Amino acid sequence: MASSRVALILAISMVLFSSVALATDHIVGGDKGWTVDLNYTQWASETVFRVGDNLVFNYDPSRHNVFKVNGTLFQSCTFPPANEALSTGKDIIQLKTEGRKWYVCGIADHCSARQMKFVITVLPEAAPAPSPPPSSMAHSVVSSMFGVVMATMVAIGVIFA
Template identity: 80%
Template sequence: MASSRSILFLSISMVLLSSVAMATDHIVGDDKGWTVDFNYTQWAQQMVFRVGDNLVFNYNPSFHNVFKVNGTLFQNCTFPAENEALSTGKDIIPLKTEGRKWYVCGKADHCASRQMKFVITVLAEGAPAPSTPSPPPSSDARHVVSSVFGVVMATMLATIAIFA
């Protein structure tokens, strides 16, 4: 029989691993990245964003940037001073709070005419997904964390079953 100390350790490990494994890196635009003439609104509608997730913007910094803006700036395709732009070409934005978040490209007419803008709604960590989300497009990168989590959980359950 397993000792109570082993069961306690496994229980704590499962809780810690589940919170880490549940976070998702959302690659904006999937394989296309952050570029012109891609429907980011449609892309965002297929995702579920939670506190603890990250948005990852991949793009050529010579041609694009990223601004976090409010709803009014988003609708008007206006943005703050250039020095507030994210411009590394591989920007990671942690989603730390729930609520609506708006993102635009501030280069040329990319926001107004080339569809480089989108809005998301970030849910609380444990909140259920919206009732009728569209299935997300298949992407190996998005499912790596879920697969690892499944393997770890199956291993832990098998260990408990063997020693119980």
């Protein structure tokens, strides 16, 4: 009875920890953060986004904000009501569904003239990446190591059960 409980706990742990280990925090704009005159289209094109990942917007809240918009509002740099803006300066958006997602800054002409906008395509959790960017290599190594550690834990659990 005790050995089946250990095996069940290990199996549940593997499922829960694998989801956490595979999620990635994407700092929008990298070291520069969410600011004017940065090529966010290029930044987004070099990154693979998956369901469960997080977008992290770091910025000065007295100068910028973040709106999640649709494709039409994105093209015209039109914004929803001001109370829908994210404006803490450290906003985190979890990517919960796959598909296209659009983000803009709603301050002054930051969207239309200063390129504070970008669009991404969020892939399903298990989808293969189109072509992994160089920065994803560390994530792959961590994921592989996680698999080895979990397999070792299961083997130890079975041996001592």
